[in-house]
Amino acid sequence: MDQFKGASLDCLRSTRPVFRGLDFDLPAGGALVLTGPNGSGKSSLLRLMAGLLPPAGGTLSWNGEPVAEDPDAHRARLAYLGHLDAVKPALTAAENLAFWAQLEGADPATAVGPALDALAIGHLADLPARFLSAGQKRRLNLARLGLGKAVLWLLDEPATALDVETISRLRDLIHRHRDGGGMVAVSTHSDLELKDAVNLDLGQYTVSAARAAAEETAA
Amino acid sequence: MLNYFANPRRFMKLSGILTPWMAGATLILAGAGLYLGLFASPADYQQGETVRIMYVHVPAAWMALFCYTGLAISAAVGLIWKHPVADVAARASAPIGACFTFLALFTGALWGKPMWGTWWVWDARLTSMLVLFFLYLGYMALNSAFDDPQRGTKASAILAMVGFVNVPIIKFSVDWWNTLHQPASILRMDGPTIHPDMLWPLFLMIGAATTYYLWVLMLRMRRDLTEGRVRARRQIQAEEAGA
């Protein structure tokens, strides 16, 4: 059984401390919901989990092995969804998705169709992405999750710009993923209502600049 | 050793002690060098009195390279071992090095006019010095081009390392190009061996330039670190005002 763990993680943005001493534990099939006020570092934590942002302190580990020792393996097992949709307007919806499928080593011929259908945009497959609405682009980006290889999903506010129906589709997608032993970390404002999700309130790890300065003086 | 100086507080303490010594050393060395260079040394039998430009030109040219080496090493240390003081040192070195490079070019032109009859020749040394000047400007421009100063530091550190690999290649290519274009014989700057009476003021002035670099480097680093603390204080205020 897989396990993704973070121990006493520190995060700096530029020179500003964001959070300190953060721990989390994400078992196979688990879901972690990140909450906290603006600026408490929800996006930063997800970027840190993805390996885009190196932690200023602490370690991330996968099944007990530090993630930093094998970044290639870590990239191969994660799917990240950020604020930007990464959709190329000049390519069709299917071509956009096929590219990501190829990068992940999946077969585009078999993977793309079902992934589009999972978010009910199969009928848009051959439409150039420049004709898609904001919500449809978002769904196209979400469809990457259905390509199937990633064990660890890192979703940064996936529910923004989605209608109720699509949110429930996303919820189903996440449930199926977890049933298959996958894990997911979500930052969210609007509640996705994931069952048996562990709530991680980042507000409690926030460091004030005053405290950081005081500790530095003491050091 | 590196870890020891990586602590900004320790650096502030140490540089506080060293700064006045560097200031004193610069003044003494420059004073002695000027006296020997302007009064006590003879004029060159070929170049006449213009040889006295050498006492400011050669130190400037030497420091142009010295500062770039210092910059590149600091940048590498800051990038690889993440020492905050090294980043500050790299940033502080750049304007000093750029000044020395400019001065080397400027005094070179003033020396070249009476000696070669022209302000500027596309000589290998002049050309590679000019390129070095551009590299300094690029480093400083990149360093200040970002809203997040941390990004500027990292991006320009990578540039400094790329430049450091490139400087010998550029130097070599310019040498090669120059030998193709014009014979080097007219442009011999390093004429006959230097008279010992000229060597002493030259050494003193090089020493003065080096201590000047360390002096201003420490001043600029202290300023950067102090400004960092000011920013941190302001942030605390902003938080208190918001709470």
Added chain:
Amino acid sequence: MTGFRAILERDLRLALRQGMDSVMVVMFFVIAVVLFPLGVGPEPNTLARIAPGVLWVAALLSVLLSLERLFHNDFEDGSLELMALSPPSLEVVVLAKVLAHWLVTGLPLIIAAPVLAILMNMPADGFALLILALLLGTPALSLIGAVGAALVLGSRRGGVLLALLILPLFIPVLIFGVGAVEAAIGGFPARAPLLLLGAIFAATLALCPWGAAAGLRQALE
């Protein structure tokens, strides 16, 4: 390797569909070269004398002009971040994008160069060497430029800044590129400058993907 091909194919497809990129770069190249006879005067011997240098400088500026967009679009729309998180390493991503960039911009320049050489009255002895030198030199320019393009991502005034950073580093390629052509025209062996150009290409191929990847990593933090 499938990752490399996927990125290459995607970038080429994008360039074909929306890109006037190739056309624009070649047009800039042509206009820049044409300015020289207008500025220097139409005297054939003068033009022939400066032709190799003018062609190389114009090629260098054309490459520079197109470099700014190398990572920029993918950075803005979030694709770069996802590529950085995909299984192929960032160095492979850089290599694939540089190859696509060179096919789209470098290659058309090389095809246009002999035509412009005729306009510049360049002696025919130099044509083969001009093409050979450009074939070795322009990929090196793209590779060096990739490092700069990665470093200026997200900065203010990206384009001007890129020129300031990259042009000094282009100098060796310029010197040996022109050297090869002039040697051929003058009837000297062009082996040495060509070998040096090859060495520069090999060195940039080994080092620049690493430097560009480092630049991208800090841009994505």
Added chain:
Amino acid sequence: MDTISKFLEMGGYAGYVWPSYLAVFGLLGVLLWLSLRGLKAAETDLAQLEGPDGKAARRQASPAADGAPDT
């Protein structure tokens, strides 16, 4: 008097030698002055923020904090 003017003439090369020295000492002097001034300014700022009257200065800087405590 004669020796001084002879010295200043620099064997006829005064127009080259003295501008060199002037440029070097002038530019390096300006750089030094700017660096010193920058350091002084930063130190004054810090002293104002950290000093015994730092609290008072803080109040003045952010009057909104007293008026609207819960925002």
